[in-house]
Each structure stands twice: as structure tokens, then as C-alpha cells.
Amino acid sequence: MATDQLSTTFAALADPTRRAILARLAEDGEVTVNELAEPFPFSVQAISRHLKVLERAGLITRGRTAQLRPSRLEGAALREAADWLEQYRDIWEGRLDRLAHHLREIQRKADGDG
Numbered sequence: 001m002a003t004d005q006l007s008t009t010f011a012a013l014a015d016p017t018r019r020a021i022l023a024r025l026a027e028d029g030e031v032t033v034n035e036l037a038e039p040f041p042f043s044v045q046a047i048s049r050h051l052k053v054l055e056r057a058g059l060i061t062r063g064r065t066a067q068l069r070p071s072r073l074e075g076a077a078l079r080e081a082a083d084w085l086e087q088y089r090d091i092w093e094g095r096l097d098r099l100a101h102h103l104r105e106i107q108r109k110a111d112g113d114g
Contacts, residue, residue: 009077012057030070
């Protein structure tokens with residue numbers, strides 16, 4: 001079964017370790033697997049598996065510099081996910097605005113009755 005890019009992106013982002021890896025890459029730029037593994041209680045192999053998931057999702061690319069394979073953040077897949085989420089922002093903001101208005105009306109009526 002083929003999976004669309006957005007589903008692959010959200011599946012990769014569902015894991016907190018992978019989100020932490022992305023945050024580190026956003027902050028530090030290119031980082032090696034060994035450097036990425038340092039703060040985690042996981043093996044380098046486990047971090048490497050996380051990197052493969054992120055790479056398949058298009059969230060990172062992995063280079064080859066001599067014997068190192070530094071990873072770096074790629075923005076296109078994240079941008080696609082953010083754009084998809086953004087379309088729902090107006091809907092939820094509208095609902096929250098209506099709720100706030102309704103609550104103000106209830107409060108106004110309660111204050112008038114007191």
C-alpha cells in the first residue's frame with residue numbers, strides 16, 4: 001500500500017526522539033550520528049534507525065564527508081505539514097472566537113442579573 005508524503009511525515013514526527021533530533025538539527029545544522037546519539041540513552045544504531053525514518057520522510061538528508069555521514073534538516077516536508085495544518089487554523093480560531101463571544105454574553109447576563 002502506497003503512503004502519501006504527508007502521512008509519512010506525520011508518522012515520522014509522531015516519535016518524540018525523532019522530534020528531538022529534528023530540533024537539534026535545526027539548532028546545530030549538520031550533525032553526525034555519534035553527535036546526535038550523545039544526549040540520548042540509546043545506541044548509535046538506534047539513532048541511526050530514527051535517522052532512516054526521518055530520511056525516508058524527507059525531513060533530513062544525510063551527506064557523506066569522508067567517513068562521516070552528517071545529517072541536516074530539510075524544510076520541504078515540514079513546510080507541507082505546516083501548510084496542511086494551517087488550513088484548519090482559521091476554522092478553530094473562528095470556533096474559539098465564537099465561544100469567547102458566547103462566554104462574554106453569558107457573563108454579561110449574569111452580571112446584569114446580580
